[in-house]
Amino acid sequence: MRYIASCSFGKDSLAAIDCRMMHGEPLDEAVYCRIMFDAETSAELPEHEEWIYSYAIPLLKSRYGINTAIVQGAYSFVDCFYTVYTKSKTKNGQIWGFPYRNGSWCNTRLKVRPLNAWSRRAWDYTQIVGIAADEEKRIKKKTVKGKILPLVDYGIVEAEAFDICRKAGLLSPAYNGGRHRLGCWFCSNQRISELRRLRKEHPLLWNKLLALDKDSPVMFQPGKTVMDYDNRFFAEEAQLSFFDSAGAT
Numbered sequence: 469m470r471y472i473a474s475c476s477f478g479k480d481s482l483a484a485i486d487c488r489m490m491h492g493e494p495l496d497e498a499v500y501c502r503i504m505f506d507a508e509t510s511a512e513l514p515e516h517e518e519w520i521y522s523y524a525i526p527l528l529k530s531r532y533g534i535n536t537a538i539v540q541g542a543y544s545f546v547d548c549f550y551t552v553y554t555k556s557k558t559k560n561g562q563i564w565g566f567p568y569r570n571g572s573w574c575n576t577r578l579k580v581r582p583l584n585a586w587s588r589r590a591w592d593y594t595q596i597v598g599i600a601a602d603e604e605k606r607i608k609k610k611t612v613k614g615k616i617l618p619l620v621d622y623g624i625v626e627a628e629a630f631d632i633c634r635k636a637g638l639l640s641p642a643y644n645g646g647r648h649r650l651g652c653w654f655c656s657n658q659r660i661s662e663l664r665r666l667r668k669e670h671p672l673l674w675n676k677l678l679a680l681d682k683d684s685p686v687m688f689q690p691g692k693t694v695m696d697y698d699n700r701f702f703a704e705e706a707q708l709s710f711f712d713s714a715g716a717t
């Protein structure tokens with residue numbers, strides 16, 4: 469039996485790998501799903517992407533002897549966004565646009581299907597999953613035959629997963645500034661503070677998201693377009709610079 473860790477290179481999956489190795493339990497390989505926004509642009513924040521390839525993958529190999537398989541699906545987020553409905557009773561001819569909050573297509577199309585296709589070729593294995601001991605909903609879903617949850621088995625909660633990664637030199641720089649979760653930079657489930665940060669720190673990515681806004685039949689978030697957020701953040705900045713200049717006089 470082989471043991472393969474699903475690894476997003478976030479704190480929980482890396483803490484699960486470290487925890488398993490520290491307890492002398494077998495782990496043969498890691499598998500990482502590379503989601504793409506479009507043909508050239510990764511779904512990862514650039515600082516996370518850079519860290520994964522230049523630091524984390526080599527470190528898993530040199531420290532733990534673990535190779536990382538990189539799985540990439542055939543379709544990007546933009547490919548799916550512009551897919552036209554052909555078998556719908558009400559939407560034929562319309563493009564998918566942004567994923568709905570409930571029943572979103574992105575996780576299934578961009579991650580689950582490519583990983584399932586890979587796992588069918590990976591023979592028989594047990595999956596090591598990084599879910600912290602205080603993530604009750606996710607634990608229920610993932611407590612199934614063929615999966616091991618090391619952080620749950622050892623009672624390690626999310627805050628402790630941060631500490632484990634910090635001590636092991638395995639914490640992505642994308643967690644700086646108080647960020648608690650990593651995900652696709654274009655995710656519509658992220659907090660407003662993260663969207664504000666994306667616009668400020670990665671304006672080119674923000675502009676890519678804005679460019680989709682006008683074509684989407686589905687609003688980015690319920691009742692909110694990307695442009696709504698752009699206007700809001702612009703107004704906030706204008707107000708701040710007004711107070712700054714008023715304070716300076």
Ligand code: SF4
Pocket residue numbers: 572574575578579651652654655656657
């Ligand atoms: S992080 Fe967000 S955009 Fe990416 S697959 Fe998950 S739900 Fe979809």
